[in-house]
Structure formats: C-alpha cells, structure tokens
Amino acid sequence: MPALDDILREKLLLLEARHARREFKETGRLTGVRVMRNGRELISFSCNDYLGLSHHPEVKAASKQAIEIYGAGAGASRLVTGNHPLHAELEAQIAVYKRTPAACIFGSGYLASIGTIPALAGAGDLILTDKLVHACIIDAAKLSGATVMRFAHNNMEHCRMLLESNRREHHHCLIVTETVFSMDGDRAPIQVLKALAKEFDAWLMTDDAHGLGVLPRSNSNKGGGGADIQMGTFSKAAGSYGGYVCGSKPLVDYLKTAARSLIFSTALPPATIAASIAAMKIIASDGTLTEKPLHNAQAFTSLAGMPPAMSAIVPVILKDNDKALAAAQLLEERGFVVSAIRPPSVPEHTARLRFAFSALHDKADIEAVAAIVREQGWVCELQA
Numbered sequence: 185m186p187a188l189d190d191i192l193r194e195k196l197l198l199l200e201a202r203h204a205r206r207e208f209k210e211t212g213r214l215t216g217v218r219v220m221r222n223g224r225e226l227i228s229f230s231c232n233d234y235l236g237l238s239h240h241p242e243v244k245a246a247s248k249q250a251i252e253i254y255g256a257g258a259g260a261s262r263l264v265t266g267n268h269p270l271h272a273e274l275e276a277q278i279a280v281y282k283r284t285p286a287a288c289i290f291g292s293g294y295l296a297s298i299g300t301i302p303a304l305a306g307a308g309d310l311i312l313t314d315k316l317v318h319a320c321i322i323d324a325a326k327l328s329g330a331t332v333m334r335f336a337h338n339n340m341e342h343c344r345m346l347l348e349s350n351r352r353e354h355h356h357c358l359i360v361t362e363t364v365f366s367m368d369g370d371r372a373p374i375q376v377l378k379a380l381a382k383e384f385d386a387w388l389m390t391d392d393a394h395g396l397g398v399l400p401r402s403n404s405n406k407g408g409g410g411a412d413i414q415m416g417t418f419s420k421a422a423g424s425y426g427g428y429v430c431g432s433k434p435l436v437d438y439l440k441t442a443a444r445s446l447i448f449s450t451a452l453p454p455a456t457i458a459a460s461i462a463a464m465k466i467i468a469s470d471g472t473l474t475e476k477p478l479h480n481a482q483a484f485t486s487l488a489g490m491p492p493a494m495s496a497i498v499p500v501i502l503k504d505n506d507k508a509l510a511a512a513q514l515l516e517e518r519g520f521v522v523s524a525i526r527p528p529s530v531p532e533h534t535a536r537l538r539f540a541f542s543a544l545h546d547k548a549d550i551e552a553v554a555a556i557v558r559e560q561g562w563v564c565e566l567q568a
C-alpha cells in the first residue's frame with residue numbers, strides 16, 4: 185500500500201499538469217481595494233468587500249467595542265450559551281432590511297446553506313437548482329438526501345420541464361437560485377421562478393450573497409425578496425462575516441431546532457456580529473455608497489466594449505486554465521490583483537478572470553484595467 189503522502193503527491197502532480205492546482209497567495213488587505221502581495225502594493229479587483237466596509241472606521245470601532253464588552257469568542261453554540269445579545273439585534277436588523285417577519289444568523293453563508301436546505305428537504309423530496317449555483321447549495325442539496333436536478337442556467341423553460349415531469353412523484357419541492365451569480369455576475373429571473381414555484385407548489389430559496397449592499401434595496405427585495413427562504417452572507421458587501429436566512433417566523437423557529445450547522449457549531453464571535461450590525465446600518469442608510477460598485481462595473485464594461493454589467497461582478501472568459509492564469513499574472517505585473525477562476529469553481533473550459541468592482545475604485549484604475557483587457561484582446565475571445 186503506498187503511503188498517504190505518496191498518493192497525495194501523485195494527485196498534486198496530476199492537478200499541476202492541468203493547471204488546476206490551487207495555492208494560497210499571502211495578501212495583506214490595507215483598505216477595501218489596496219493590498220500587499222510579495223512586498224508590492226497592488227489594487228485589488230478581487231475582493232467581495234464591495235463597499236470597503238471591512239475597513240470602515242465605524243465598523244472597526246463597533247467590533248473593538250464588542251470585544252471589550254463580550255470578549256473574543258462566543259463560548260458555545262447559540263443553543264447553549266453562545267447566543268449573546270448582539271444576535272437578536274442583527275437578526276431584527278436584517279429582517280427589517282429584507283422586509284421579512286424573521287431572520288436567523290449562522291456562522292457563515294456556507295453554514296447557512298448546509299444547515300437550511302437539509303432541514304427543509306430530504307428523501308422523497310425534490311430540489312431543483314440553477315446549474316450555476318454556488319458550491320454551498322450543491323453540497324447542501326447532496327447532503328439532504330433529496331432528489332437533486334439542475335436546470336440550465338436561468339433557463340425557465342427547462343425549469344418548468346423538470347417540474348412538469350418530476351414534481352408529482354415527490355413530496356415537497358424546493359427551487360434554489362442566486363440573485364446575482366457569483367462567477368458570472370448576471371441575475372436570476374426571480375419573478376418567473378416565484379410564479380413557477382406557486383404553480384407547482386414548490387418553495388423558492390434565493391442566495392443573495394452578491395446582491396446585498398450592491399443591488400438597490402427595492403430591487404433586491406423585488407429580486408431576492410418574495411422568496412420563501414432568503415439566504416445570504418455578511419462576508420461580502422457587509423465587509424464582515426456570518427450568514428443569515430430571512431423568512432417567516434415558523435421557518436426561523438424551525439431552523440433553530442433542525443439546522444445542524446447552527447446547533448453543532450459555535451456561535452459567531454461578538455466582534456464579528458457587531459461589525460455586521462454597524463455595516464448594515466451604513467448599507468441601509470447610504471444609497472450613494474451602495475450604488476457605486478454597479479456604477480463602476482458598468483464604467484468598466486463600457487470602456488472594455490462589453491455588454492453592460494448587471495452587478496459588481498464582471499467575468500472575462502478565457503476558456504483555458506493556463507490562459508486565465510497567465511492573464512492574472514500579467515495584470516499582477518501591472519499592479520492589479522484579478523482572480524483567475526478555474527474549474528471546478530466554474531464549468532470546464534470556462535476559466536476566466538473575475539473582476540469584482542468596489543465603491544472605492546478610482547476612475548483611473550478602472551480605465552487602466554479596461555485598457556489592458558482591450559489591448560490583450562480578451563474581450564474578443566469572449567464573443568468568439
């Protein structure tokens with residue numbers, strides 16, 4: 185029997201041959217967009233901190249103050265003694281923001297998904313997801329034991345077809361999609377999905393990870409809103425950490441007993457929740473700030489000769505892993521961090537640069553990256 189390390193070395197070599205091995209790159213974040221890598225200061229188009237709130241003075245101050253009052257760690261899971269007073273405050277705040285009767289905070293967006301989906305669907309039930317949903321939804325659906333089917337991306341005819349041919353043989357049915365797709369930056373037709381869910385007696389769940397704080401609140405509510413289960417995270421535009429599920433009171437009450445990732449994991453540290461509370465206050469009150477990421481993304485797509493951005497995320501598809509890596513390398517040499525996203529984060533042969541626009545980007549930086557994209561002819565490849 186080969187030793188574990190020999191087997192793993194072999195696997196790593198195979199990954200390297202496909203340009204699919206991943207490694208961490210140490211990156212110090214100085215602000216929402218300025219980062220330090222290998223001793224160089226770079227501008228990042230790679231952070232989901234769309235509003236720069238991770239470094240906002242009020243957010244940092246709230247976090248420090250919570251440590252002074254409540255300490256560094258939560259001490260236990262929420263059902264034991266980890267449910268400190270800040271939980272109720274953040275839950276009330278996000279429920280008001282999302283216009284739902286109740287909300288439940290989880291350790292992260294990933295934990296919210298893998299706790300919620302298996303709590304609501306199981307053997308004998310049907311889960312339908314968009315083909316491009318985030319890994320946390322795919323993992324959660326698998327974990328649930330329900331029958332899982334995926335409809336072609338944003339293809340409502342396909343979704344209807346799957347419902348028509350499979351809904352009747354299953355007890356409950358849950359449809360899951362994202363408000364803003366994390367690797368493509370486009371948006372789901374939530375209103376159509378809502379109507380389909382109603383017609384086929386299904387529940388609709390949305391993941392608003394990249395919508396919160398970026399899509400106009402009215403839009404986000406018209407979009408993500410109205411779904412029976414509205415999930416999201418404070419780790420993106422809110423600049424903090426932690427997941428949430430918003431919905432009815434019975435939904436939230438039930439999750440407290442049935443969501444295993446909530447029950448069997450220690451509560452978030454008080455400082456993290458305090459940061460989310462301070463960030464949500466800013467998101468709820470500063471419309472000028474929250475409209476900037478989309479505005480900057482659209483300035484970029486216009487300059488780069490691409491179709492208008494629909495969110496703060498703009499993919500530039502280069503297809504091959506090595507091309508995406510080389511493109512990210514070239515951008516880094518010119519002073520910009522843009523992530524190369526490869527399978528399995530995206531489908532095979534759709535490796536890409538993923539630009540994430542922040543409220544803090546300068547016009548000059550946006551012009552510079554758009555010029556590189558044009559100069560390299562990357563956009564032509566997208567349309568080819």
Ligand SMILES: *Cc1c(COP(=O)(O)O)cnc(C)c1O
Nearest residue numbers: 292293294318320366393417419
């Ligand atoms: C980031 C992300 C998550 C996970 O949220 P975390 O709080 O980082 O665990 C879930 N869904 C989508 C679409 C995401 O982009």
